Amino acid sequence: AGxxxxxxxxxxxxxxxxxxxxxxIIGSVTAEEIAPTAVEISWTTDRPASSxxxxxxxxxxxxxxxxxxxxxxxxxxRLEPIVPSVTYSFVAESSCGGEPAxxxxxTFRTVLPEGTEVDGxxxxxxxxxxxDVGETTVTLRWFTSRPCSTWVEYGFGESxxxxxxxxxxxxxxxxxxxxxLWSGAVYHYRxxxxxxxxxxxxxxxxxxxxxxxxxxxxxxxxxxxxxxxxDGAVQVQWEPNTEVDLLxxxxxxxLAGDDEPDDPLRYVxxxxxxxxxxxxxxESVEGGITYEYRVSAVDVFxxxxxxxEAVTVRVTADGALIRFVAYPNPTVARANLLFSLPPGAxxxxxxxxxxxxxxxxxxxxxxxxxxxxxxTWDSCDARGVPVASGVYLAELRTPDAVVRRKVTVLR
Numbered sequence: 001a002g003x004x005x006x007x008x009x010x011x012x013x014x015x016x017x018x019x020x021x022x023x024x025i026i027g028s029v030t031a032e033e034i035a036p037t038a039v040e041i042s043w044t045t046d047r048p049a050s051s052x053x054x055x056x057x058x059x060x061x062x063x064x065x066x067x068x069x070x071x072x073x074x075x076x077x078r079l080e081p082i083v084p085s086v087t088y089s090f091v092a093e094s095s096c097g098g099e100p101a102x103x104x105x106x107t108f109r110t111v112l113p114e115g116t117e118v119d120g121x122x123x124x125x126x127x128x129x130x131x132d133v134g135e136t137t138v139t140l141r142w143f144t145s146r147p148c149s150t151w152v153e154y155g156f157g158e159s160x161x162x163x164x165x166x167x168x169x170x171x172x173x174x175x176x177x178x179x180x181l182w183s184g185a186v187y188h189y190r191x192x193x194x195x196x197x198x199x200x201x202x203x204x205x206x207x208x209x210x211x212x213x214x215x216x217x218x219x220x221x222x223x224x225x226x227x228x229x230x231d232g233a234v235q236v237q238w239e240p241n242t243e244v245d246l247l248x249x250x251x252x253x254x255l256a257g258d259d260e261p262d263d264p265l266r267y268v269x270x271x272x273x274x275x276x277x278x279x280x281x282x283e284s285v286e287g288g289i290t291y292e293y294r295v296s297a298v299d300v301f302x303x304x305x306x307x308x309e310a311v312t313v314r315v316t317a318d319g320a321l322i323r324f325v326a327y328p329n330p331t332v333a334r335a336n337l338l339f340s341l342p343p344g345a346x347x348x349x350x351x352x353x354x355x356x357x358x359x360x361x362x363x364x365x366x367x368x369x370x371x372x373x374x375x376t377w378d379s380c381d382a383r384g385v386p387v388a389s390g391v392y393l394a395e396l397r398t399p400d401a402v403v404r405r406k407v408t409v410l411r
Contacts, residue, residue, distance in 0.1 A: 023101035024049040024094050031090065031108035037149045037165070038080035039108055041092055044073055045101070049094035051075040055082075057163060059089050059105075059330045059408055071096070081165040083151045084110045084194055091332060091410070105330045105410065123148050123193045123201040127173070130208035135183035138208055142166070142191045143173035148198075152176045154189035156247060156300050158205050159273065166191070182245055182300050183212030219243045219297040221305040222278070224357075226402045227293050227313040234282040234313055236293050237404060240393070241278075242355055245299045248274025252294045252307060253282060267294060267307070274298050278404070290314040324396045330408035334378045337363065337394050339403075343370045349397040350375050352407070360392060379409050386411075 024045040032040050041053045048071035054061040065077050075094065082088065087109040093100045128142035140152055155161035166174035174191075181187065187210070191203035224239035236251060252267040270282060285291060291314075294307035323340035337350060350364040361382045363375045377394070380386050389411040396403045 022096070023099050024096055026092060026094060026101050026103045029092055029103050029106055031106060033108070033110060034078075035080075037082055037084060037110070038078060039082060039088075039110065040076055040078050041090060042074070042076045043092045043094075043103065045075065045094045046073075047096060048072055049075075049096050049101075051077050052093040052100075053077045053079060053090055054093065055079060055088050055090035057086060057088060061089060061091060061105075061330075061410060081149070081151075081167070082110060083163045083165055084149065086110055086163055089330065102332050102410075105328050105332060121146065121198060123195055123198050125150075125191050125193055125201060125203040128191050128203055128206060130189075130206075133208060133211060135210055135212040136181045137177070137179045138181060138187075138210065140176045140178065140189065140191075140208075141173060142203070144193050146195065148193045148195035150174050150191065150193040152189055152191050154178065154187050156185070156187065157273070158188055160188065160190070181210050182215075183210050184214030185210050185300055214301045215245060215299065216301070216303065218303040219246060219299050219305045222249060222295040222297055222308045225293065225295050225308045225311050227311045228401050229285075229313050229315045232283075232285070232287060232315070234285055234291065234293070234315060235401075235403075236280045236282065236295070236311075237402060238278045238295050238308065239357065240355055240406070241297045243297070243299060245301070247298050247300045247302075248276050249278065249280075250274060250296045250298060250304070251280045251282070252296070254292045254294075254310075255289070267292075277406070285315045287315050324394070324403040324405055326394050326405045326407045329406075330410050331379060332410045334376055335394070335407050336374050336376050337396075337405075338372065338374050339396050340372050341368055341370050341398075345370070345401075346399040348373075349395075351395050352377055353393040353395055353404075355391060355393060360387060377407070 024047050027044050029043040034040055051068040052065060054064040056062045087107055089105050089107050091105055092103045124145035126143050130138050130140055132139040144150060150166040152164050152166060153160035164176040164178055166176050168174060186207055188205055188207050190205050193201045219241055222238040222241060227234055227236045251270045253270055254267040290312060292310040292312050294310050296307045297305040325338045326335050329335060348364060348368050351362040352360040354360060363377055387409055389409055392407045394405045394407050
């Protein structure tokens, strides 16, 4: 029997024109912990591309892996060593030979597992000390009684704030090289060690002092202080200071209407440790009473500024706090600004400012009903030009409140 062939009519199709040097498209980004001091970052690209991860603590991506020039679609990069029990921010970056593509900022938190205590031999941290102390750098060295994961916490007090991994140094035990320190400053630090068989060991608090003369100049006092009553509490906010050695802020409260309202003895400091953000909620107030608030700034050398001008607020027992959140933060492309309004909030203005108070872009100016609302900032100015990397202020204003949040842009 013969074969019968059939053919369709002539059709056409057109392939997409893709610039081979255009940034690839990144997707399926994941972070998987594979050890207490190691994490694997994985992602895909729509075409073969290189691999790089930038990461860090506190939203600052000051570490990065070596670039892998191998062009692949499925990417896996290992971060090691990193510190257990710490939240990291990261971005994955890939390039086809031109401008790189960068994913939105992600986070992961390393976990400190419980020790199994299978042998009951504790880790001893010995001979911990600071060597090669300079004005802005120092090398910390220590030994442990058995091989383990080890790291150091350091900062201006026993709350520390920064971490650095301990790198094995052959017969010299472990070392951590710290940089970017303040000259003439006293730092606290402690060494920590972890091993599965013994769990976590915390070394004692120690100090070192960097060389050079400490800064004796006090910061400028905070400006733009505002306060309002809501839900039986008082929320206080102010403009952030711009000093590079700023440690934080203290908030003081006094009773308005006293015979000597400016007497500093009448003001009580409300926070024991400096605040890192320019905002404070005072819940220890009573309804129907008028209070005054002042704010001071303090630097890493414990120089405290003069107190700001006083703001007065009378506490009410009704209403609700306005919620204002920016995410993702830090951002590499766009940030969503979520705000929740109580009844009767009135007209709402949402805009983005520079730390100096210059308007970057106005995002909303309208009356909104109570509830949750979202506006998006494309990390551009009013002309549509992308802004530079740095810290910006998202501001929400109503007739009775001003709320600001920091937004970090990474390029």
